[in-house]
Amino acid sequence: MTTTEAPGRTELAGRAAELVPLIREHAAWQEEHRALHPDVLAAVRDAGLLKMRVPLRYGGFESDVRTVCDVVAELARGDGSVGWTANTQMLSSWLIGLFPDEVQDEVFADPDVFVGSSVSPNGVATPAPGGVVVNGEWAFSTGVLHSGWFAHSALLAEPDGGYAPIVLAIPVADLGVVDDWHTVGMRGTGSVKTVAKDLFVPQARVLPLMPVVLHGAHLSERNADSATWRAPFSPVSAAVAGAVPLGMARAAREVFLERLPGRKITYTDYESQAEAPLTHLQVARATLKVDQAAFHVQRAADRVDGKVRAGEAWSVEERAVARMDMGAATALAKEAVDLLSEASGGSSIYTDRPIQRIARDVRTINLHGVLHPNTNLELYGRVLCGLEPNTHLF
Structure with a gap:
């Protein structure tokens, strides 16, 4: 067991960004084989990105939530499946950090454990x-x-x-x-x-589970003074999960603009799609939605980090806002991808076009029971109307 000086947000997000070309290279393989490619998994591990929510004494980084969100969004920009799997791994490592210390010793005995x-x-x-x-x-x-x-x-x-x-x-x-x-x-x-x-x-x-969800209580003595484990479960998971659809939406915008030069609009006089006012509106609206999704993810992450630093308790409304931020980011990301997918033309339906995979992935994540936008909006509305939340994941 070793204690290391943790790399900062800029460095870790940069490491994740450097992996995007490799991840995209294997995205089709991952979809076909329904698993992460060994080279992708190895690269994420070698970059140290699986250590972000691991205790320092095991060589982890105990990164703050905003850093984790930035990294997850970058990995999802490569492939939503990689971003979601990394999101799950980071939350899971954090959960293990709530268990008694002897359990952590057992789990983290392998420094590269997933x-x-x-x-x-x-x-x-x-x-x-x-x-x-x-x-x-x-x-x-x-x-x-x-x-x-x-x-x-x-x-x-x-x-x-x-x-x-x-x-x-x-x-x-x-x-x-x-x-x-x-x-x-x-x-x-x-x-x-x-x-x-x-x-x-x-x-x-x-x-x-309930003391963990409601109060951030845990059974670890050695993590008791760590800021990483002083936040409640739901606001942490909401912020990081919302980063996944955000990364997908950013990817959709990138691949759309990469294909745009030289594309025509079939059965029109436009020799270049980039000259059409409709395209300008579609790109602008999609970009606005991506930026709005980023606002919700970053606000959720910064609130967690800020309240942990200040040692502040969470109000019921603040917890509901965290869930709303996640749902809003998820919905806005899908709206952005839908705009860009519809603007991509008939040729975009071929399986070698990344936009079609991104569109299917972002629709799938919008159906997730925890991220579902309507579920989270209803929860937020219930609290605003003075009712009790109707979920234990709060």
Whole structure:
């Protein structure tokens, strides 16, 4: 175990930006094979980007949320699947940092360990001597194909007949994997189903979820003074997840403008699409939406970092705004991509045109249960109207 001086935001975002050409080179392979290309995964690891939410004592960086968002957006600019998988890994490493220190010693014994997670409590854990026995099936297990450990959410059966949400740290070798990730978008994430059957999990690897979600409480003594683990779960995850569609929208704008020179508008007198006023409006509107999405992601990240530095508590409305920022960024990114996709012409439907993959990926991420724009807007509206939030992910 070593302590290192963490690189700053500019350096880490620069490392991620340098990987964009390599990621784009393998994007079609990743979509076809439904997994990250080994060269991409190795490059992300070698750049140190998987260490951003790992404790310093294991050689991690404990980067702030704004830095993580900038890096994730850059990786998603290369390929949305890489950005989403990295987002999941960084959140998962952070979750492991909430567990008792002996669990962290076990997980981070491999300095290059990849950790995945699922926030849907689709398993049921039953108390047993020394721990719990868990059974369940979790769809959308992003990162499991590359992970050594997984943080799965489940419901703990209580003596009064109720259930309490928990997080379980599980070696991936203990989980079954069902290859069911046959989707129209985000195929490179390889988010297959995982299964636990009568799996014993030691008590140290069982983390109560509600104190983590609501208060940022955790079971680690050695991370107690770290700013990285003083923020509650939902605002952190909202900011970083929103960076993924932002990166996709930036990619769509880039690939559209790269193709623009020399393109005509079929069945019109325009010899150059770039001369058409319609194109000017489409590009301007799309760029405005990309900038608006960036505002929401950056505001969400800066609020988390600022409140952590100030040691301030979170109000219910601030938590709702974090979720709204994520939903707004997701919706605006899709609107930008839709504009640019529609402006790309009939030739853009060929599979070697990146814009068609980006359009499918951004539509897919808009359907994600946590990022869904309407779900988050409704939540924000409920709070503004004086009602209680209707979700435990708050």
